[in-house]
Amino acid sequence: MSGVRRLLCRVPRAAWLCALVALANGLAWSLIVPPFQVPDENAHYAYVQQVAERGTVPRQISPEGPLSPREDQMLAALLTFGVVGHRNNPAPDTQVQQRIIDRLARQNLSALGSGDALTATANPPLYYAMQAIPYRLTPGGKVLDKLEAMRCLSALIGALTVLLVFMFLRELLPDTRWAWPAGALVVAFQPMFAFMSGGVNNDDLLYLMSAGVLWAIARAFHRGLTPANGALIGGLLGVGLISKLTLLGFIPAVALALAMLARRAWATDRRAASRGIALAAGLSLGPIVVYLLINHFVWSRTAIPGGVGGTPAATGRTFSRAEELSHIWQLFLPRLWMRPQFSYDPLWETWFKGLVGRFGWVDYDFPGWVYQVARALGLIVCALAVAELVRRRDTLSRRLGELAVYALALGGLCVAIGVESYRSFVTNQGVFEQARYLLPLLCLYAAIVALAVRFGGRRWGPAIGATLVVLAIGHDLFAQAITISRYYA
């Protein structure tokens, strides 16, 4: 216990302050966004309800089973599906509608559903087990009270994510302390991240664990592969994998990092390096193996619906490995000679515009000029970051391996998203991808900002950092303004 306290005491005060900023911002978003207007929040709530009320995980029921009467009727009273996807339809705005909600909340409807949690059903249970705590602790049976308590936990998870982003920057750029808060604060005010932190969605825990894994890797590159650092990498990856399977995309990067770290440590302390590797491997694989076994033998459900390989096509399309590769490529990169997979440019429409901001159930966004301004600013920030890398090419050449690990984390995540996207495309022609799936890379987003800040040196760097933070604040406040306009005006 004293070890944990010592570790916490070593966290710089600025890191806690950045986390507090993220907590305040996430809580503000949790109050601004109406209930169930965060993507799939109804499904995630249903999963938590299943865990808290029945002590079991959901099971896929075909055709899709109903949620609990308590949740289903509240969704109807909130006119949820009249608002979702219809950007001109506001949230309930009359006292008459409020009375319907109040009347419904007083009825003691069953909190037990069919056992299906819609799109969340196949997810691993960790996030939902955590959310079952505020669910159970909230007195009474009111859906909206429990949802708000759960949103508070999500905001707290978001705050811890920013703390880890700060710690990542501290390990990455140890001699540039004034760049750390700038990078972390830009993340704290990133509107898509804050919007997600204000809602109930297992992506929140994924972001935390992804930031944790990248921090642990940076720490090991900076301080060496000790058993503790190996355990940190493995533990965070292991916990992350039972938060959301998207983190499978980080496995190649973690493997590469461990290989390089082991090679570096082998000459000096072979025993410590071996123990570090063993702990990393054991702690990363342990939880997921246990989860898969329980999933199969106890809960009798599949971890990945449809399996890992080919997937049955329900729309007359056939699964093709070549087309899958082309799909993944085109999802993130220019099409080149390939057969078109998208009628739009995903790099601009999905990823860039989505990260700048597309909120709700992807049903409202900024005016068009905001994306153009963001592109110009983004290019300037990236140019500064690249210039800094070029300026420090000697240092960079010594850390190319570490850079390759981060690049592989980016690539691995893109492949994980692309595989899911293609499966969705083949099975139901649906558009799966959303910009929030890239938020596990928040550390790298912050690193670009920190590098741009560092380019200014001690004299101008802090001013560049302050400029970027002020821009992020303006961006976040603008996003809140369009959200208020969307739901309440």
Add this chain to the structure above:
Amino acid sequence: MRAGGGDPRASSSGRTLRFTPVRFVLAAGLLAIAIAATAILLQREPRRAGTNLTSDAGFAIALGSGQRLCEPGELLPGDTAALRLSALTNGLPGPRLNASISSPTGLVSSGTLAAGWRAGTVSIPVSRVANTVSGATVCLSNLGSSRVAFAGSVPDSGFFVQLAGKPLSGRLRIEYMRPGRESWLQLLPTLAHRFSLAKSDLVRHWAAGAALALMLLALVLAARTLLKDEPHAREDPGR
């Protein structure tokens, strides 16, 4: 130059605060945000009292010359003073339209839009309805000689309108507008009220104030963090 917002002891001890680049950026940036927010808050436009949550699936409901369309089951929000609809006239000037709103107890409000309007979004002014009316019936009459098509959803399961006396599965999209043009600033009390609806009882009565306070706290903490970690150029100048 003496900068505000820093250490309050500075002025009393006669010490002047250095106007560092970070302080300048923070002051200028936050001032720019405040000016932009004020400009937005002062924008005056017609504002919505509510909608009937019907999707706009195209100009699906046509109303011929002399025909009347009635849409029952509407929740008419308080402070309604106009009905806003999307309408198509095939390039012709729009015909004279009459709107009437009735509740089970009788006529609640009515109004007329003069002929000559252009296709697109049209507002039919009606006498102001102070309080919300549930179960209202909204009727539109085409008093002109040309046909007009309104945006809505056809078919719309569970909803029927009466078009020229015959039932039609569908629903007009209606936006209920508040009187006149209002700035966001004038609308703030209404927004605060709407903010308090359809939320958890634990937070709904203070959610608007809490969101504002939390954002102010975030801004103060962010500024403090940046100022605290600002390197001192005099101690360690340049790169």
